Amino acid sequence: xxIYTLKAKQNLPxxxxxxxxxxxxxxxxxxxxxxxxxxxxxxxxxxxxxxxxIIQYIVTPVAGIKTKWVTEITHTVDKEYFVDEQRFGPYAxxxxxxxIKEIPGGVEMEDIIDYKVPFGILGQLIHPxxxxxxxxxxxxxxxxxxxxxxxxxxxxxEKQVELV
Numbered sequence: 777x778x779i780y781t782l783k784a785k786q787n788l789p790x791x792x793x794x795x796x797x798x799x800x801x802x803x804x805x806x807x808x809x810x811x812x813x814x815x816x817x818x819x820x821x822x823x824x825x826x827x828x829x830i831i832q833y834i835v836t837p838v839a840g841i842k843t844k845w846v847t848e849i850t851h852t853v854d855k856e857y858f859v860d861e862q863r864f865g866p867y868a869x870x871x872x873x874x875x876i877k878e879i880p881g882g883v884e885m886e887d888i889i890d891y892k893v894p895f896g897i898l899g900q901l902i903h904p905x906x907x908x909x910x911x912x913x914x915x916x917x918x919x920x921x922x923x924x925x926x927x928x929x930x931x932x933x934e935k936q937v938e939l940v
Contacts, residue, residue, distance in 0.1 A: 778900055779869065780908070782889040784915045787929040788922060789882040796855045796876060799885070800825040805833075807925075808918045813837060818844075827852050830863070837866065837910060868892040868899075882929055885922075887915070 788795065798804055802821035809815040813835050820831035829849040836842050845865035852858040855876065862870035869892035876885050893899035893907055 777892065779890055779892050780903065782887070782891070782911055782915065784887040784919070786885050786919050786922060787879065787882055788885065788926045789929050790926045792855050792876065792878045792883055794926075795883045795885065799874060799876065800852075800858070802829070802831050808921045809835075810914060810917045813914075814842065825849050825852055825858055831860075838906065866894065868894045 802825060803817065805821075806815050806817060816834045818832040818834060820829060823829075827849055830846060831849070832844065832846050834842055835845055843866050846863045847860045847865070847870075848863050850859045850861050857873060857875045859874070860872045869890065871890045873888045874885070875888075876883055889911075893903050895902075899907075
C-alpha cells in the first residue's frame with residue numbers, strides 16, 4: 777500500500793485574520809480551483825468551517841468524468857490550522873492538513889496532503905503520468921490565483937509544490 781504526500785507552501789502579504797477569513801469559508805474552495813474542473817458545492821458550505829462539518833461537491837478532474845466528493849472537516853484551531861478528510865470520493869485515502877502562521881510581512885500557508893490512489897497497482901502505475909501531474913497543476917493554479925487576489929510576497933520563497 778503506497779501512500780503519497782504532496783506539500784505546498786506559499787507566503788502572502790496579508791494579515792493572519794484576512795488569510796483565515798478566506799481559508800475558513802468553504803465557498804472559497806471554488807475560487808481557487810481551476811474552472812475546467814467544474815467544481816460545484818452541493819451542500820455543507822453555508823457556514824464558516826467547524827469540526828464535524830460535512831461538505832459535498834461535484835468535481836470533474838479528468839476527461840469530463842464527474843465525481844462526487846464528500847469531505848469532513850475533522851479538526852480546526854482558529855487562525856492556526858484545519859484538517860479535511862475525504863469520506864467518499866476519488867481517492868482511497870485523502871488527509872489534507874492546512875497550516876497558517878504569521879511571518880514578517882504576511883502569512884505562510886502550508887498544505888500537507890497524504891493520499892492513496894484507487895485501483896491498487898493500476899492506480900500506482902498511472903499515478904506518475906496522470907494523478908501526480910494533475911495535483912501539481914491544481915496547486916500551481918491555487919498559488920497563482922492567490923497571488924492574483926492578494927498580491928505577491930516580496931521575499932524569495934522555497935519551492936512551492938512538492939510531491940513525494
